Amino acid sequence: xxxxxxxxxxxxxxxxxxxxxxxxxxxxxxxxxxxxxxxxxxxxxxxxxxxxxxxxxxxxxxxxxxxxxxxxxxxxxxxxxxxxxxxxxxxxxxxxxxxxxxxxxxxxxxxxxxxxxxxxxxxxxxxxxxxxxxxxxxxxxxxxxxxxxxxxxxxxxxxxxxxxxxxxxxxxxxxxxxxxxxxxxxxxxxxxxxxxxxxxxxxxxxxxxxxxxxxxxxxxxxxxxxxxxxxxxxxxxxxxxxxxxxxxxxxxxxxxxxxxxxxxxxxxxxxxxxxxxxxxxxxxxxxxxxxx
Amino acid sequence: xxxxxxxxxxxxxxxxxxxxxxxxxxxxxxxxxxxxxxxxxxxxxxxxxxxxxxxxxxxxxxxxxxxxxxxxxxxxxxxxxxxxxxxxxxxxxxxxxxxxxxxxxxxxxxxxxxxxxxxxxxxxxxxxxxxxxxxxxxxxxxxxxxxxxxxxxxxxxxxxxxxxxxxxxxxxxxxxxxxxxxxxxxxxxxxxxxxxxxxxxxxxxxxxxxxxxxxxxxxxxxxxxxxxxxxxxxxxxxxxxxxxxxxxxxxxxxxxxxxxxxxxxxxxxxxxxxx
Numbered sequence: 001x002x003x004x005x006x007x008x009x010x011x012x013x014x015x016x017x018x019x020x021x022x023x024x025x026x027x028x029x030x031x032x033x034x035x036x037x038x039x040x041x042x043x044x045x046x047x048x049x050x051x052x053x054x055x056x057x058x059x060x061x062x063x064x065x066x067x068x069x070x071x072x073x074x075x076x077x078x079x080x081x082x083x084x085x086x087x088x089x090x091x092x093x094x095x096x097x098x099x100x101x102x103x104x105x106x107x108x109x110x111x112x113x114x115x116x117x118x119x120x121x122x123x124x125x126x127x128x129x130x131x132x133x134x135x136x137x138x139x140x141x142x143x144x145x146x147x148x149x150x151x152x153x154x155x156x157x158x159x160x161x162x163x164x165x166x167x168x169x170x171x172x173x174x175x176x177x178x179x180x181x182x183x184x185x186x187x188x189x190x191x192x193x194x195x196x197x198x199x200x201x202x203x204x205x206x207x208x209x210x211x212x213x214x215x216x217x218x219x220x221x222x223x224x225x226x227x228x229x230x231x232x233x234x235x236x237x238x239x240x241x242x243x244x245x246x247x248x249x250x251x252x253x254x255x256x257x258x259x260x261x262x263x264x265x266x267x268x269x270x271x272x273x274x275x276x277x278x279x280x281x282x283x284x285x286x287x288x289x290x291x292x
Numbered sequence: 293x294x295x296x297x298x299x300x301x302x303x304x305x306x307x308x309x310x311x312x313x314x315x316x317x318x319x320x321x322x323x324x325x326x327x328x329x330x331x332x333x334x335x336x337x338x339x340x341x342x343x344x345x346x347x348x349x350x351x352x353x354x355x356x357x358x359x360x361x362x363x364x365x366x367x368x369x370x371x372x373x374x375x376x377x378x379x380x381x382x383x384x385x386x387x388x389x390x391x392x393x394x395x396x397x398x399x400x401x402x403x404x405x406x407x408x409x410x411x412x413x414x415x416x417x418x419x420x421x422x423x424x425x426x427x428x429x430x431x432x433x434x435x436x437x438x439x440x441x442x443x444x445x446x447x448x449x450x451x452x453x454x455x456x457x458x459x460x461x462x463x464x465x466x467x468x469x470x471x472x473x474x475x476x477x478x479x480x481x482x483x484x485x486x487x488x489x490x491x492x493x494x495x496x497x498x499x500x501x502x503x504x505x506x507x508x509x510x511x512x513x514x515x516x517x518x519x520x521x522x523x524x525x526x527x528x529x530x531x532x533x534x535x536x537x538x539x540x541x542x543x544x545x546x547x548x549x550x551x552x553x554x555x556x557x558x559x560x561x562x563x564x565x566x567x
Contacts, residue, residue: 106374175411179473182369182407183424183480184400193423194413 045271049264057265061231062247066258071266073230074247077146078215078273080234081243084150085157085214090207092154093161097203100162101169102191114166120159128156129223137224144225147237152220157210164206168199200288208281212274218245244270318345320484320514321366325380328361328538330373335361337538339380343484343531348506348515350525350546353535354561359518360408362535363486366516367403368396385483401428404482408489410469412461412476417444417453420461420472424480439479447475448505467498474505485509487517491524503528522562526550534558 060070096117104110132152142148172195180190196203227242228250234241244266251263321343328336336358343349351359364370365382368389381388389399412420421440422430430436440457444450449471453464461472470490477485487506491499506515506528519525525532526546533543534555542549542558553559 173411175407175409176413178369178372178405178407179411179413179476180423180427181372181396182367182400182405183427183477184397185424185427186397189427193427198414 045264045267048261049266049268052261052265053268057262058269062229062250066254066256066262069251069259069262071244071247071269073233074242074244074266075269075273076233077230077241078243078270080146080237080241081150081153082211082215082277084146084237085153086207086211088151089154089157089161089210089214093158093207093210094165094203096158096162097165097169098191098195101166102187102195117159117162121163124219125156125217126219126223128152129220131155132220132224142238144227144240145238146234146241149221149224149226149241149243150237152224153214153217156217156220157214160210160213161203161206164209165199165203168202168206169195171202172198197288201285204281204285204288208278211277215243215274215277216245216270218249221246244273317347319343320345320385321516322383322386323380324383326362326365326382327379328358328365328370329377330361331375335538336365339540341533341540341543343514343516345514346510346512347530348510348517348528350529350532351516351518351535352520352522352525352532352561355520357535358538359535360488361538363488363516363518366484366486367400367405369405371396401480402482403484403486404477404480405486405488406470406474406477406490409493410466410473412464412469412472414460414462416458417461417464417472418457420476421479424476428480443475443479444472446478446509447471448501448508449475465498467494467501470494470498470502471505474502474509478509482513484514484516487515489518489520492520499524522550534561536561 056068057070058075059072060068061073062071063069100110100114129152132148132155136142136148136151137144140148142151176194176198177190180194185193221243226246227240228246230240230242248263248266248270251259251266319342321341323339323341326336326339327334339362351363353359361370365378366384366389370376370378378390380390382390384399384403387394413423415423418440421443422436425436425439430439441450441454444453449468452468453472456463461469464472470493474485474490491502494502503524506517509515510530517525517529529546531544532546532549534541534549534553534557536557542553542555544554549558550562553562
């Protein structure tokens with residue numbers, strides 16, 4: 001006796017296929033919502049801002065007059081900030097991840113630390129701003145400098161980098177480590193020659209995400225006290241400065257209609273900077289993957 | 293190799309099925325009273341085994357009998373597993389390797405290992421072979437080139453790969469990858485080679501090639517091989533140890549184990565009544 005009634009299965013078939021089609025449609029719609037909103041945003045920003053985007057805009061300092069306002073200080077400031085955040089957060093983050101994954105003993109303390117690093121990623125950025133204000137600006141007397149802001153920002157993105165690097169390191173197959181250890185390699189030689197080359201694409205992907213967040217973040221810098229209006233460039237990491245999102249925030253809060261367009265132009269510059277950063281990271285990633 | 297130390301198979305006198313090593317047979321490993329626990333699990337129980345130079349020692353037994361655990365203890369690879377505890381001693385060339393003052397890096401330059409699954413690095417064939425020598429600080433390009441040729445020839449894979457040394461090792465077949473891993477192991481010029489079921493992931497022809505290779509290699513090296521394939525043990529080894537539930541049930545000349553085993557459990561296992 002057959003347990004499956006084939007005619008019943010045949011009768012159900014159209015319903016199953018219809019449900020499949022409906023689900024496909026629903027998921028496509030979900031994707032579409034995001035894409036359309038993004039497209040509208042791009043359209044608005046580009047139509048508003050493209051008129052202001054020219055050589056003068058990039059070379060001028062901020063001004064009270066919208067037609068003379070430029071983004072030079074903020075653009076260079078953002079680059080300075082990245083120059084501090086990228087090395088500090090990557091070195092500390094990857095170093096921490098290597099220690100936790102490769103060297104630390106697996107006990108409840110390590111587990112506790114790992115869980116709390118993940119939790120740190122969820123702490124509001126303004127809290128990091130307060131931390132930066134207390135520790136770097138006041139206690140270490142770094143004032144409102146590139147260094148103080150950069151270190152604050154590094155702490156903010158550190159947990160993201162640690163978690164991404166940990167996952168990338170953990171994903172390296174165990175048998176590759178065993179092969180290396182089996183030939184008398186030390187732990188560090190194994191990490192350096194086997195684990196890191198295999199993990200670097202994953203580490204960089206996490207690093208890019210983290211730096212992209214850092215370049216767009218405003219709240220902690222407001223708390224640290226980074227000025228909104230500045231007409232000179234930093235000469236050292238101890239000078240004060242401003243960054244793109246702060247400058248954009250400043251412009252959008254102006255009453256004059258033209259400043260909205262200046263802000264749009266600023267957003268375009270920020271977007272381009274992000275795309276350039278991502279492209280560089282992708283290039284580095286591909287270069288490392290080709291080694292295999 | 294030192295000729296006076298070269299073992300001749302007929303020189304071992306056999307008394308009551310047990311091996312009485314003659315003066316000619318140099319011991320590479322002497323295990324005495326070895327116990328090992330994974331947490332609460334007593335995985336190896338009072339192991340006493342001696343292994344000899346220029347011989348192939350096979351370790352057989354059903355899954356979970358501790359044979360892999362034991363071979364991984366011989367180069368202390370077992371320490372990668374958290375919560376492992378050992379007592380007793382394993383002497384390698386008269387020095388107790390379980391003594392923590394014996395550095396594992398030092399031990400593993402003398403004792404190479406070939407794993408169950410071929411595990412070449414995601415690098416070129418050349419870079420795979422020079423990995424070990426480079427780790428040990430050999431930088432001279434000419435020396436490295438010579439090591440590569442010698443090792444690949446030693447692992448009987450030179451002819452197949454000599455024209456594509458700088459291609460990715462992942463492009464090789466499973467059997468070739470395993471022979472590359474053997475070449476990589478030979479490149480550090482070890483004294484002993486540990487093989488943990490080296491053919492279990494390979495097809496019969498690749499398996500045959502590895503078995504022939506093992507016969508070749510024992511002229512220059514001492515080989516300890518874990519296998520779940522009894523015919524393989526019978527074909528290639530000089531001595532066989534039968535493990536069951538973490539104990540050595542019987543250890544004798546391979547011929548003796550397979551033709552006239554002492555213990556009923558050994559006989560049951562090799563005749564396929566269990567395992």
